[in-house]
Amino acid sequence: MILHFAITDRPLDLRSLEARVSHPSVGAMVTFLGLVRDHHQGRSVRGIRYEAYVPMAEKLLRSLGDEVAAAFPLAGLAVEHRIGELAVGEASVAIAASAAHRREAFAACMRLIDRIKEDLPVWKLEHTDQGDIWAPGFSGRRGDP
Amino acid sequence: MRLEVLLYGAARTAAGGRSSLSVELSQGARVAELRAALASQHPVLARLLEASRIAVDHGFATDDSPVREGAELALIPPVSGGSA
Numbered sequence: 001m002i003l004h005f006a007i008t009d010r011p012l013d014l015r016s017l018e019a020r021v022s023h024p025s026v027g028a029m030v031t032f033l034g035l036v037r038d039h040h041q042g043r044s045v046r047g048i049r050y051e052a053y054v055p056m057a058e059k060l061l062r063s064l065g066d067e068v069a070a071a072f073p074l075a076g077l078a079v080e081h082r083i084g085e086l087a088v089g090e091a092s093v094a095i096a097a098s099a100a101h102r103r104e105a106f107a108a109c110m111r112l113i114d115r116i117k118e119d120l121p122v123w124k125l126e127h128t129d130q131g132d133i134w135a136p137g138f139s140g141r142r143g144d145p
Numbered sequence: 146m147r148l149e150v151l152l153y154g155a156a157r158t159a160a161g162g163r164s165s166l167s168v169e170l171s172q173g174a175r176v177a178e179l180r181a182a183l184a185s186q187h188p189v190l191a192r193l194l195e196a197s198r199i200a201v202d203h204g205f206a207t208d209d210s211p212v213r214e215g216a217e218l219a220l221i222p223p224v225s226g227g228s229a
Contacts, residue, residue: 034228050226053153053219056203057226081226093227113227121200121219122226123154134155137225139196140205 001069002076002098005061007052009084017096021076028102030109034093036086040135043128048135050083050092053121057081064115072108074099079112081122092124146170148212150183151219156197159189166190170212176201177208179218190220197222 004020014031021029036048061079069077076098086092095112099105117138124135149165160166168182176199184191198221199206205221212218 036228051154052226053151053200053221056200056219059203117224117227119205119224120226121153121221121224123222124225125154134158134222135225137223139223140198 001074002078003065003069004076004078004080005058005065006080007054007057007061008080008082010082012080012082012091012094014091014094014096017078017080017094020078021096021098023075023098025100026075026098027100028105029096029098030102030105031097032093032095032109032113033091034113036088036090036092038088040126040128043126043130043133045088046127046129047085047087048092048127049085049125050081051123051125052081052083054083056121060120061116064112064119068108068112068115071111072099072104074104074108077108077112079116081116081120083122146172146174146214148179148214148216148218150179151217153219154222154225156190156193156220156222159193160187161189172214174212175208176206176210176212179212180208183220193222194220 079095081093097105097108126133151165200219
């Protein structure tokens with residue numbers, strides 16, 4: 001199994017992730033890009049600063065990846081999360097999941113982005129037309145959406 | 146014992162931009178006592194604490210996890226990584 005995990009302050013390159021999880025045994029590759037959009041909860045968003053608790057985020061990204069890789073028969077799984085100042089349209093997270101067949105690749109990609117949203121210690125400060133606002137998120141405690 | 150707790154996201158903003166706060170805790174304390182001590186010694190964090198997790202040495206801790214001197218402690222407000 002090919003595995004790759006990184007927290008980076010550089011622009012994400014989906015092509016490089018695709019290359020990492022390519023293998024002759026692969027019949028399906030599913031990729032995901034999370035992008036900074038220009039609005040959130042009725043506010044106009046100019047950009048987002050992503051902040052991470054880096055040593056924990058690196059460790060956790062690896063363990064979430066291992067968890068997903070153990071749950072599905074994959075050929076490869078690669079994920080990178082960007083931190084720092086991002087403009088509208090830039091990618092904050094990139095995932096490439098490859099497998100012999102499509103269902104596993106889709107399911108793994110979906111599971112990984114869901115787990116990232118629940119647990120990865122990353123926070124986004126949205127620069128909006130109403131000032132800078134920390135986005136609401138998942139607490140892992142009572143009252144989560 | 147006196148411990149430093151790292152702050153991120155909204156917790157750092159609530160603490161006036163400080164990246165950590167110190168807290169006085171008795172030996173043998175657990176995460177539940179750490180939460181209570183943070184809330185009473187730093188009331189600006191009290192409300193956010195309700196919705197936050199505590200990390201000990203880069204892993205999420207439960208309320209009965211022990212807090213030993215020298216451990217790396219962090220307050221983890223609701224996380225918002227990834228994307229929509």
